[in-house]
Amino acid sequence: MQLYCSRQHTNNGGNRFCTHCGEPLPLAVGQVVDNRYQIIRHLGQGGFGRTYLAEDISQSHRTCVLKEFAPQVQEHQDLQKAKELFEREANVLKKLQHPQIPRFHASLQVKIGTKDFFFLVQDYVDGDNYYQLLEQRENEGKTFSEEEVITLLQQILPVLAYIHSQDVVHRDISPDNLIWRRSDNLPVLIDFGGVKQLPASQGFWQTKLVGNNTLLGKKGYAPEEQLRQGKAFFSSDLYSLAVTSLVLLTGQEPQKLYDSYQGIWGWGKQIRVSSKLEAVLKKMVAYKPSDRYQRAEQILKDLPSSSAAKSTGNSITTKIKTMVVAPGRQRASAIVSRFQNRTQAIAKPISFPLWIRPFMMSLGGTALVVLTGAGAWGVVNAVIRSVSSITIPSISLPQIPQFPSGKPGSDKGKNPNLQEIISRRQQLEITEGFFIPFVDDLFYTKKPELKGRSLTSKPEDAGLRDEWSGIADDLLNKIEQAKLSTEARQKLGKYSQKDYDTWRRQARSGQLGNYTLEQLNKDTNEKFDRLFPGQERGKLNQKTFGQIWYAIAADRVSKVQSGK
Incomplete structure (x- = not known):
């Protein structure tokens, strides 16, 4: 079996570090971490590490997610900042107790070779993320209906209301960070790698990394204040959730829905929804944070009923x-x-x-x-x-x-x-x-x-x-x-x-x-x-x-x- 580092160097499956550049390689299937967690498969990779599906061999062989801390940075100050973000995620996850957030189990420090590695252990959520669900719909010439999107908002907004009540901003809400859980058909919010706790005195979070802001969030989904200035408000999460809704409704990426030159969204063109839902989404994606909803509870009060939502022709037929x-x-x-x-x-x-x-x-x-x-x-x-x-x-x-x-x-x-x-x-x-x-x-x-x-x-x-x-x-x-x-x-x-x-x-x-x-x-x-x-x-x-x-x-x- 061959493994590839992020620079696509080829390595033998038994290697733990790239023989060309020294970068940590993915853990091998079957490898046991901390004498307890056996790797089943590699799930994905982000900027600060990889995630794995693992089996807890010490507790009824239940499955869990192992999130490895393996940042692709070289400078000492960069490594320290990345480690700070990882530790903050662990501390935040410990205090978040919500049925639609994967439960935190443990944080580990494990020595592999001569280097220390850090892991978070969380519940495994069995289901597809909403980006995968959208692709499945598009293969059938469809997208999410307005009724389905309203239901999603009704089910996920209470989760945001909860994390905001804990002074936590997720900062990376998008279709691939929402999983439709098969066991109860509810959306689950995952990947808290960008979470920030808001200092009470500032009202926003901002960090520095080698003289530049550490900017977290996906382009198109994150609002301007987050991408350009590194600032994050509660309304920043609400903005990202609205963009996620628009993508599910239209099947188009945010860049296709937003005219950055004129600073306007394609309401009535690419985006066709009922007037009530349009009014809610417009307020959620307002350019100025002060013009948006400030709390998730406010949106829940203004949302039209999902049962009353009518089809607005948002299902697409592929070219x-x-x-x-x-x-x-x-x-x-x-x-x-x-x-x-x-x-x-x-x-x-x-x-x-x-x-x-x-x-x-x-x-x-x-x-x-x-x-x-x-x-x-x-x-x-x-x-x-x-x-x-x-x-x-x-x-x-x-x-x-x-x-x-x-x-x-x-x-x-x-x-x-x-x-x-x-x-x-x-x-x-x-x-x-x-x-x-x-x-x-x-x-x-x-x-x-x-x-x-x-x-x-x-x-x-x-x-x-x-x-x-x-x-x-x-x-x-x-x-x-x-x-x-x-x-x-x-x-x-x-x-x-x-x-x-x-x-x-x-x-x-x-x-x-x-x-x-x-x-x-x-x-x-x-x-x-x-x-x-x-x-x-x-x-x-x-x-x-x-x-x-x-x-x-x-x-x-x-x-x-x-x-x-």
């Missing part, structure tokens, strides 16, 4: 799904025309059956060889299958169940004909040079006994042709569910390690802000796993699944860059 609803005859005719030109066939009727066209187009100018010899076809497939593979940086994540989705172009489970598949592929602007070999590879992997044998137009191959169509249809569905941008779909088949190297340089040079390469890997792996749960991420074929991994990563980088 891709709209495109593939009804492929036009004109496009189909263009496909037929281009096919005839490329094979120098007679200009009148097509001399080859429709099902064979994808196989022929995948071979370009030598398409006729497909019909004349199985041997040549076997050679081509051997070349396709022998394409070099790449190692995609991997982070261990919990398995996320795949949710069912419909198949555009299918009819009650019947596979579509190949003309529909060709039309859909062209509508999605996916090159045939990528798509056809990908489907071929999937088909012959599934049917290894057919390797070296070409399909024919004979009746006895009808079932196989239909199976090939089904595989192609499923692949198109998965690409649609990935919600890739047009640019990313067009580039499928052309991504390479050079793209990843470019993202690495951008991350290191600060062109992606605080977004790290490890976070890019985590976000990409998370989305890829939901689409292809059976694929091993550690080693993906560069010409097939690796291309989709790259495309997801490319879109993520583009989103980060557009949010600057």
Whole structure:
């Protein structure tokens, strides 16, 4: 097993520190911390450390979360400030006792090698965070309804009222820091790594780190006073909660909803909600802290009833799904025309059956060889299958169940004909040079006994042709569910390690802000796993699944860059 540090140096699984730069590496699965907590899997990483799912082997083998303190800083004063933040989190969590906040169990100081490491132990919350839930909705062409968002506000505002009553500001409220708990369907507030206790004399918290403010919070979700000045009020949390609500309602990132040049939100445009909810959210995201609600209880009084909320058309239909609803005859005719030109066939009727066209187009100018010899076809497939593979940086994540989705172009489970598949592929602007070999590879992997044998137009191959169509249809569905941008779909088949190297340089040079390469890997792996749960991420074929991994990563980088 290989492990990667945040700089993507490769290390053996048995190492505790990177052999290239000395950075602490993730704890290995099965390792026991403090003779008590056995690591089950790596859950994620933030600026000050990693989190793990662990088993408490001394107490009925219950699961818990182990949060490791491993800040990526070098200077002594930086390390001291980071440690101060970590210790403050532990002290705050000890005093917070609320059923919708993970219960604090212990703080540990453990010596590993020659270095001391610090850990927090908390309850494990079984469920998906709201960003994952939103992505699942978007795969179905939906977002959260107004009624659902009002219910969320009604359920989480009392939690904020409680922590504010303890003079605590969370400072990092966003969809991925709210977990929908499966056991009782309630939202749980997690990740108190940025929590601050407000000095009674100041009314806000501010710290210094090497001459600069330590700014905590996500861009787009945190208000200006927090991101620019390091100040945090109770109303700062309420602002972040409102932005979270807008993202869940629209399916769009904050940067798409807020015009920073004019300083206005897209009310009535991207954001369409009832007038009552709009009035509440507008006050929550007011630019001046003094113009916002000051207490969570005030919002609860003004919120409209969730049962009275009506649908306001906030469910979205993805651009891709709209495109593939009804492929036009004109496009189909263009496909037929281009096919005839490329094979120098007679200009009148097509001399080859429709099902064979994808196989022929995948071979370009030598398409006729497909019909004349199985041997040549076997050679081509051997070349396709022998394409070099790449190692995609991997982070261990919990398995996320795949949710069912419909198949555009299918009819009650019947596979579509190949003309529909060709039309859909062209509508999605996916090159045939990528798509056809990908489907071929999937088909012959599934049917290894057919390797070296070409399909024919004979009746006895009808079932196989239909199976090939089904595989192609499923692949198109998965690409649609990935919600890739047009640019990313067009580039499928052309991504390479050079793209990843470019993202690495951008991350290191600060062109992606605080977004790290490890976070890019985590976000990409998370989305890829939901689409292809059976694929091993550690080693993906560069010409097939690796291309989709790259495309997801490319879109993520583009989103980060557009949010600057």
